[in-house]
Amino acid sequence: MQSIIIGPGQGQWLAAGRAHADSATVGRAAMPANTTQHDPERARRFREAALPHLDDVYTLARYLLRDASDAEDAVQECYLRALKHFDTYRGPAMKPWLFAILRNVCRAEYARRAASPNAGIDDTAEAAEQTLWREEQQTPEAELLRERDASTIRRLVDTLAEPFKETFVLREINDLSYREIADAIGAPVGTVMSRLARARAMLRSAWLREQEQL
Amino acid sequence: MICDETEILIHALTDNELDASHAREVEVHIATCPRCTAELNSYRQMREMMNKAELRFTAPASLRQRLDELLPKPAPAAPSNVTPLTGRRSVLRGFALGSAVSALAATLLVTVVMRQDDQQMIESEIVSSHLRSLQPGHLIDVVSTDQHTVKPWFNGKLDVSPPVIDLTAQGFTLIGGRLDYVNDRGIGAIVYKRRAHVINLFVAQTSNTAHKPAKMETIQGFNIRRWSDRGMNFWAVSDIGADELAEFGEKFEAAAQNNKEG
Numbered sequence: 001m002q003s004i005i006i007g008p009g010q011g012q013w014l015a016a017g018r019a020h021a022d023s024a025t026v027g028r029a030a031m032p033a034n035t036t037q038h039d040p041e042r043a044r045r046f047r048e049a050a051l052p053h054l055d056d057v058y059t060l061a062r063y064l065l066r067d068a069s070d071a072e073d074a075v076q077e078c079y080l081r082a083l084k085h086f087d088t089y090r091g092p093a094m095k096p097w098l099f100a101i102l103r104n105v106c107r108a109e110y111a112r113r114a115a116s117p118n119a120g121i122d123d124t125a126e127a128a129e130q131t132l133w134r135e136e137q138q139t140p141e142a143e144l145l146r147e148r149d150a151s152t153i154r155r156l157v158d159t160l161a162e163p164f165k166e167t168f169v170l171r172e173i174n175d176l177s178y179r180e181i182a183d184a185i186g187a188p189v190g191t192v193m194s195r196l197a198r199a200r201a202m203l204r205s206a207w208l209r210e211q212e213q214l
Numbered sequence: 215m216i217c218d219e220t221e222i223l224i225h226a227l228t229d230n231e232l233d234a235s236h237a238r239e240v241e242v243h244i245a246t247c248p249r250c251t252a253e254l255n256s257y258r259q260m261r262e263m264m265n266k267a268e269l270r271f272t273a274p275a276s277l278r279q280r281l282d283e284l285l286p287k288p289a290p291a292a293p294s295n296v297t298p299l300t301g302r303r304s305v306l307r308g309f310a311l312g313s314a315v316s317a318l319a320a321t322l323l324v325t326v327v328m329r330q331d332d333q334q335m336i337e338s339e340i341v342s343s344h345l346r347s348l349q350p351g352h353l354i355d356v357v358s359t360d361q362h363t364v365k366p367w368f369n370g371k372l373d374v375s376p377p378v379i380d381l382t383a384q385g386f387t388l389i390g391g392r393l394d395y396v397n398d399r400g401i402g403a404i405v406y407k408r409r410a411h412v413i414n415l416f417v418a419q420t421s422n423t424a425h426k427p428a429k430m431e432t433i434q435g436f437n438i439r440r441w442s443d444r445g446m447n448f449w450a451v452s453d454i455g456a457d458e459l460a461e462f463g464e465k466f467e468a469a470a471q472n473n474k475e476g
Contacts, residue, residue, distance in 0.1 A: 040289035047288050054281070058273035072277045079281055150267035157269075171229065172261075173269050178231050196229075197222050204260055 046086050049094050050079060056174050057098050063169045064106045066158055074109060078102040096176060096184035103166070103185065156206045164199035171196055216243075220250050228257055233335075234342040235434060337440070337449070339396045341433045344414045344451040347392065347403065353412065354390035354405055364391040368402050374446060376402040376417035377470050384465045386413065406462070413452040413462060420447045428463055430456055439463040443470065 057078060061071035078101050082089075089097060157165060163185075170181045171192075178196075182189045223240045226232045232240065244250045347353050356367040365378040371393050380388045385408065392403040394416065406413040426442035437459045439450045450463050 040287060043286035044288035044290075047285060051281070054273045054278060055270065058277065059271040062271045068274075071271075072274065072280075075273065075277060076280060076284065080284065083285060147268075149263060150269060153264060153267050153269060172264055178226070178229070193222055193226060197225050200225060200257060200260065204256060207260070 042086065046083055049086075050082055050098060053095050053098055056095060057102055060099055060102055060169060060174055061106065063157065063165065063173070064103070065109060070109060074102060074105045077105045081105070093180055093183070095174070096180040099170065099174070099176075099184040100186065152207075152210060156203055156210065159206065160199055160202060164195050164202065167192055167195040168199035168203070217247060217250055220244065220247070221253070224250065224254055224257065228254070228261060230339070234338040234345070237342060238345070336396065337431060337433055337438055340416055340438065340449045340451055341436050343394045343396060343401075343403070343416065344412075344436060347394070347405070347414055348412060353392065355392045357390045359388050359390075361388060364388065364404065367391055368393075372400055372402050372419075374402065374417065374419035376404060376446070377473065378404055379466060379469045379473065381406065381462070381465055381469065384469075386462050386465065408452070408454055408458060408462070411452055411454045413450055413454065413459070415466070416449040416451070418447045420445060428460070428467075430460060432456070441467065443467065444474075 054075070058071060058075050061074045061078075062068065065071050065074060078098060081101050081104075082098055085101075157168065160168060166185060167181060170176045170184060171178075176184065178189050178192050181192045185192070220240060220243055223232065223236070224244070227237055227240050244254055356364055358364050358367075359380070359382070361378040361380045365375070368376055368378075368391060376391075378388070378391065382388060386406045387408075388404070389407050390405050392405060392414075394401050394403045396416070396418070399418075402417045404415040404417065406415065420442060422442065423445045424442065425444075428439050428441040431438045431440070436451055436453055437456045439448075439459050439462070441448050441463065448463075448466075450459055450466070452459055452462075454462075
């Protein structure tokens with residue numbers, strides 16, 4: 001059983017975290033937690049358990065927040081919160097646990113966006129980034145097609161209403177089982193099943209409409 | 215089974231979230247219902263398209279670095295005597311996760327059809343695979359009674375090289391091998407016969423190299439003998455009696471042991 005050590009530095013970090021949640025700008029200015037007294041063994045266990053899921057957590061954040069830089073901040077905040085609560089983590093699955101934390105972080109971000117009139121998604125930045133992302137790719141024809149599909153699917157997934165999008169991404173992209181999704185979103189498996197059915201039906205009709213327009 | 219129910223369950227079916235008997239029930243309904251067949255096909259197509267498209271994001275290196283700086287520094291890793299299987303995908307990797315015991319106020323439908331736990335989930339699927347293999351034309355991909363033909367056949371098809379052992383002298387005839395899928399992952403099946411009965415021996419890689427002694431279970435009237443050895447999980451499934459299946463397992467393990475030493 002690990003004891004929770006709150007040194008002066010860490011107390012400051014906690015306060016910083018709270019101030020963050022209040023002003024709801026996630027992440028970046030948090031105090032480095034390693035400036036404080038800590039348990040290296042606990043740090044190692046946390047890193048080994050949580051860091052392998054970084055791409056997954058980042059992917060979910062990208063879909064939930066639709067903005068690369070907000071996603072980075074949210075992931076950072078998620079990992080700091082996870083570290084803070086690591087002592088109460090009782091497993092067995094790390095990924096759904098991290099996702100549950102990330103969802104809470106994203107909630108705060110939604111609230112901030114709703115409160116700030118200028119906080120909408122910057123479409124130009126998004127578009128510019130898409131272009132950049134495209135240029136990095138190889139361009140044989142099959143690759144191009146696949147990429148066009150990928151960006152279409154991403155766009156269509158984005159149009160799904162929040163609870164459906166979330167369940168869909170957790171299943172199709174993050175590859176969670178129904179039970180893990182239920183754990184991550186705190187809903188019964190039955191809800192997961194019906195949301196997934198709805199999400200797929202909506203996505204399919206959106207995709208078909210899209211194909212007709214081509 | 216009616217269409218309304220199937221509308222939801224069809225997703226659970228494509229996601230491999232149904233236990234074997236319900237999966238069969240849904241499959242039976244779909245086979246008789248053109249509408250549900252069309253639904254299933256269209257969702258399969260969608261799944262295929264999604265699999266081809268790269269929908270995941272990779273965390274930027276800058277984020278990784280920032281986290282590395284923010285998180286407390288780790289103690290050096292404890293010496294481990296387990297060889298890490300980096301770069302090789304453990305076939306049943308995902309199975310170790312999940313089954314967090316949360317109070318699930320699931321609907322009756324769900325509590326009835328969902329698998330009980332991971333182990334049972336794998337075994338249900340193993341039984342499904344066994345059942346499917348018994349349908350005409352599904353049993354064997356490579357027909358041979360020669361272990362030196364069957365074993366190389368698996369090369370490049372799996373991330374594990376299953377031990378193929380001829381037990382004809384011991385009363386279990388090797389008749390071939392098959393590539394099967396459990397939870398969307400490739401798994402090797404070695405097929406034996408005892409009189410008119412088929413024994414499927416499923417072999418999958420595991421990251422756990424410890425030897426685990428055999429456990430016998432019965433699912434839907436089929437006996438399953440499960441054991442682990444040298445980084446592989448084995449499930450022998452058949453409708454022969456538990457005592458005969460145990461005999462099969464023991465002879466296989468003994469022969470594998472001899473091969474290792476010899």
